[in-house]
Amino acid sequence: MLQTQFLAVDPVLVAAFAAVLVLTALLADYARMLWMRRRLPPGPFPWPIVGNHFQTPATRPWITWEKWAQYYRTPMLTIWIGRHPRIILCDAWVASDLLEKRSDIFSSRPRLIVMGDAINTTTTNQTVLPYGDRWRVHRKLMHAAVGSQAIRNYRSFQADESKLLIRDLMVDPNDFELSIERYSVSTTSIVGWGRRINSKNDYVAQQALKMMEAVNFVVPGVFLMEAIPAMLQLPAWLYSLPHTLHMGSAIIARYFYMLTEESLGTRCGQEAFGKYMLDEQKKMEEKKEKNKNGQGLSDLEVAGLMGNLIGGGVDTTSSTMLSCILAMACFPDVQRKAQQEMDAVVGRDRSPTWADLDENRLPYLTALVKEVLRWRTVTVLAGIPHANTQPVEYQGYHFQANTNFTGNMWAIHRHPRDFPQPDDFRPERFLDGHADQRPYPNARGSNPFGWGRRQCSGQPLAEQGLRYSLGRMIWAFDILPGLDDQGQNVKLDIFAYTESENTRPEAFKARFVPRSDTIRQLVLEEAAEAREALRIYDGDTKLSVDDAAPNPCLV
Template identity: 85%
Template sequence: MIFTHSPFEAAAFAVVLAVATVLADYARMLWMRRRLPPGPFPWPIVGNHFQTPAVRPWITWEKWAQHYNAPMLTIWIGRHPRIILSDAWVASDLLEKRSDIFSSRPRLTVMGDAINTTTTNQTVLPYGDRWRVHRKLMHAAVGSQAIRNYRTFQADESKLLVRDLMVDPADFELAIERYSVSTTSIIGWGRRINSKNDHVAQQALKMMEAVNFVVPGVFLMEAIPAMLHLPAWLYSLPSAMRMGSAVIARYFYMLTEESVRTKKGRESYSRYILEEQKKMGLTDLEVAGLMGNLIGGGVDTTSSTMLSCILAMACFPEVQCKAQAEMDAVVGRERSPIWDDVDNRLPYLNALVKEVLRWRTVTVLAGIPHANTQPVDYQGYHFPAHTNFTGNMWAIHRHPRDFPDPDKFRPERFMDGHPDQRPYPNTKGSNPFGWGRRQCSGQPVAEQGLRYSLGRMIWAFNILPGLDEQGKEVKLDIFAYTESENMRPEVFKARFIPRSDSIRELVLQEAAEAREALRIYDADTKLTVDDAVSNPCLA
């Protein structure tokens, strides 16, 4: 006997099957949830996507952690849990003390698959041999041994920055961006950035916008990965992301080739990386990722931290006075700070740099999430392998146990033996660069540059709030920050008043000498994004 079914019956069967599949998967989620840290109740398929704010979710997560009175919080991005860490000691237990297990990455739909970086970029590569190759190559550029070779041009660029702040203070944000891109560009391509609106600088800053791809709640595609494969006429975002990522990758690879071809990169990272490409079997896309990460990571942390420091100095004048008193005692006003001062003789300055990195940590979600390579039981919870662990630095660096009165800018927190210092699970006293084996590769070069450049700025100027149209001081808001995962202060006004005539003269004299010394790095590039668009795709 032959059985036939009407189209209606077939459709009804398909609906029933789909509903049963969704319910079975939802039952799996709820079963897993029993052994995970507390958090808001998830919905089928989308999880907590619509409950997680797309704008500054870290603030809401901090409130949720306080509501549940828990150091770990579970939110569901689609069908998968994400553990939000809100406590430095718990984060250290997992991500540092067990870094052999917690040094991998979860599968990231937007930050990885959508922009073709899952298997090609160090930041999202799973923990393993290929990641070790990338880490080793990056360490050659920004490791603790390599960075001492950069001190001369870092100091010279810092002298030019202070001159720019004195001559054109209204443009201080662009001056800082030029400085941070230029020092990193010299490391990467042997080419300095001379103008504030340099094309390479603008592309580096634009590339860093991709860090927002890691913020949960922004893209529904992260909750429903199948959306990545929808046709472009129905959902154009994935194809637009792939195209944008490919163009930026092509641009930085072409820039690397150009620097070696024109011999500007004779002593730079670009020559080293192209030589290693053949030995290590790197694709052009991997090379582009390494070069892009170098300048992208070097720019945002440095420039955003410097802007936060300026805001802090203008809002907490008593801190600025203490730092200047130390400068006057050690350096005086007849010479400028040197590396020996910064390294050995200015403890308050070094504590100040640590405090600004804590006070307004740039990577507010600690960069890219970690993942465990095997199942883990901890504090009565069970975490399956490949669980997403995200550090909420907003909560961690504002925890009242570790940092009382956290919005108060207080460098004394980082001075050994001071009553304001509290125990912390590492010797640095905070985690602005992440944890364990996946902490930011560029930490040494960023800290070295920040100590010198901020020290010179504090030595040279009284930093004050800017003036409005009526000539009155503006009221600055220490909470007015951008929505980006790499956060920085929103545009604000500040004044840079030279602290004496002798300092003013020294600033101009040393800037002129620095400019001459930096001429060996002068170069121009004709490459534009249009050139990258017209080039074939990278393999």
């Protein structure tokens, strides 16, 4: 009788005991957070479990972080995403000290839940791979496509595509955003698959743009799952987002791998980066078979590298060009200075050439491109966060290994010490010896492509194309605000930008007025010649995402 009573368990007591255990664990964990916080840069006070998730705006948090950094008077701001700190770098000099001068330690990636685990890229995609041998393999492969030596081979078709773009802006100015997207995707598609994009609404171009929407997954405060990683394991019927993200990313990855295979059937595809990637995959698989300790290259890794190539080529180039158009329409004095340089060096009887750029005959244009990249940096959070591979002491603070360091380019490129009157568009900031030039921790004078060993791989390709295409645009047109229904200039807003991490101007109206009849005729003649030269790349694709959908899982 006594034994039976002893074995009887009061469920209320069990529940109470479990609650006490959970509460104790939560308090212990919160105590750990507060103890860590004592040795971290200042920031808003975190709550248990969720940290500062509900204090961080879901849209344009970089603006709030800039204000917080000013409020706390700190170049480094600490916010908590869930139970883990995130260090927001708001100062170029501090970022350089850590991410460039100590790049041997600060070149890894933190664990990313949505950008990594949820879309199966943590161990397969160059952008989020931890620093190490596998990342070096990916970097080396990508360098073959967009390294400083490789890109010189692309000048011919980059120039031809630019000539077609200028013609499109002249004959169909109302569609200038789509024309720019077509141009930027087309040049990168030729690099990747030997196939150009002829239509503004090309299917491959639209898939590339959709793929780049994934960059928003890295913005802190958007997904509660980033603060509470356990949500990733919830069943789909209870929380469908992880399942949806995983399936969607697998289908897109399979699509880009199949597109790479398909490109081998075209003449130019045999000379493109995709052919190189598939050959390297075969070599690495053969090496893996011979050496059981070796590593191959999975289909998912190939797809990731190909997708990164075209996705990065779309956003950086097209968004920067749109920002330049907005700036030219809003700062006519700058446009006139650039055109005066063009008239003095190039004239109006010929168009700009690579020689004009290589021999630095157009220094104001070069400074103008740098200012566009500074004025409205596309990757407003500097791309993917960095992480340190070992504990670090810096300025009296202690950072545990694998701490998340996020660059706030909105704050860094608008810091009044480095860039007085930051919202003014002034290329003079980048002219050697000019009074507007200020000291900066690198020779370039800004950081639009990131820091250290994790700088954007496509920087050389992007800069080469931007200088040529923007130079040709400024040479050809007076870029003016669009007209409203009454025929008056519309009022343009230099702060009307999208909420995406890869930011670009919201839709606006602009006019492209040829600067002379001679230029108008030259634009048409050179575009006709360029179109003939580009026919070699006119291979088409028969693939759609639906072709990849039946088998979305890559190994």
